[in-house]
Each structure stands twice: as C-alpha cells, then as structure tokens.
Amino acid sequence: MKKRYWIYIILLVILLAGAGYYYYSYYYITPTSNTLNLKAVNKKSTHEVSPELSRVKDNDQKNKAKPTRVESGMPSDQNPGTKTGGEEEVQKKTKDTEKEKVKEEDNNTKETHKKIPRKINNPFDDYRKTIVKKTPFKLIGIIGSEGKVMAVIDTDDGKQTVTEGDVVDDHKIVEVTRDSIIILYQDKIHKIKVGSDSGEDS
Numbered sequence: 001m002k003k004r005y006w007i008y009i010i011l012l013v014i015l016l017a018g019a020g021y022y023y024y025s026y027y028y029i030t031p032t033s034n035t036l037n038l039k040a041v042n043k044k045s046t047h048e049v050s051p052e053l054s055r056v057k058d059n060d061q062k063n064k065a066k067p068t069r070v071e072s073g074m075p076s077d078q079n080p081g082t083k084t085g086g087e088e089e090v091q092k093k094t095k096d097t098e099k100e101k102v103k104e105e106d107n108n109t110k111e112t113h114k115k116i117p118r119k120i121n122n123p124f125d126d127y128r129k130t131i132v133k134k135t136p137f138k139l140i141g142i143i144g145s146e147g148k149v150m151a152v153i154d155t156d157d158g159k160q161t162v163t164e165g166d167v168v169d170d171h172k173i174v175e176v177t178r179d180s181i182i183i184l185y186q187d188k189i190h191k192i193k194v195g196s197d198s199g200e201d202s
Helices: 002-047 051-065 085-115 123-133
Strands: 138-144 149-155 158-162 171-176 180-185 188-193
C-alpha cells in the first residue's frame, strides 16, 4: 500500500516537472526570441533607406549648404517670404496717391460749399412782411362811375367809402380800380383785391 502511494507521488512529480519545462520553453523562451528577431528586423529596415529617398536627402543638404542671395529687383514670387525694395516703393507710392486723392476731394468739397450761396430764412422777416401786408380793413367792393370811383371797406368802426388820397390808419389810398385798390404803407405799395384784407406786392 505504501509502495503504491510512492509510485503516485513520483508520477505526479514527473508530470509537474514536464509541465513546467513545457511552459517555460514555449511561453518564455520562444516569445522572447521572436521579439528579439522582430526588433532586429525593424532596426535593419529603419537603417535601410531606398536610393530615391537618399538622393532627395542629399539634394536637400546641398541646397541648404548653398548661400542664398536676395536681390532687390527680384519679384516676390521668386523669393517667398522676403519683401523687396520694389514692393515697398510701390506701397509707398500707393499710399501717397490715396492721400492726394483725399486732399483733392476735401478741397473740391470746400470749393463747392463756397460757390453755393447760403440762403438763411429769417422767420422774423417773414412775420414782419405778413404784418405789413395785413390791412386794418377789408375791401368789400367798388362803386361809382368812370368819373369818380370809390371803394367800400369794412373797418372796426363799420363800413365806409374811400377814394384816392384818403388815409385809413396810416394806409394811404393811392388808386382805386374796378376790382382792387392800391395802398401805400411804410414806403411800400400793396394791392388789395375785393374780398381780401391782405395786400399783395404791386
């Protein structure tokens, strides 16, 4: 009975040892070697450059080694990133031209304002003219014959007749016509038509 146990124990130890060896050899050694091989391949591929790429790199290095020369007369598209003297001169001339145009426009505007006469309406003058033309009476009608014509007016005191030479409240009757009268007031002559109490410039 004891021998059988010992046999079982020995077999179990052998199985465990075989399993450990298998696990160590396939899961540790093999992946590590594969990883090393992959690294070596990658390193080799990195250092190996195609002929075309190496030619391009050589040309770039040669171009960098050459000294660059910037000429003032070169156009900006041949020297990108550089501002030539010609461009600066053109920009300066453009700015000067714009300033001159603005000055000319201002001068033209000022001259136009000077040429146009400014007419300022004085409301007091208009009011004074209206008062002057306003008469203290209203012309109702004209009566009489060709020999003597009289005008019928309506005042605050009532109706009355007037003829040439009469004065009513500083308004002198200068002439009586068939449909109007001419009066003189403050050195100005006005014409009043029948039915009106305001004079018109005559």
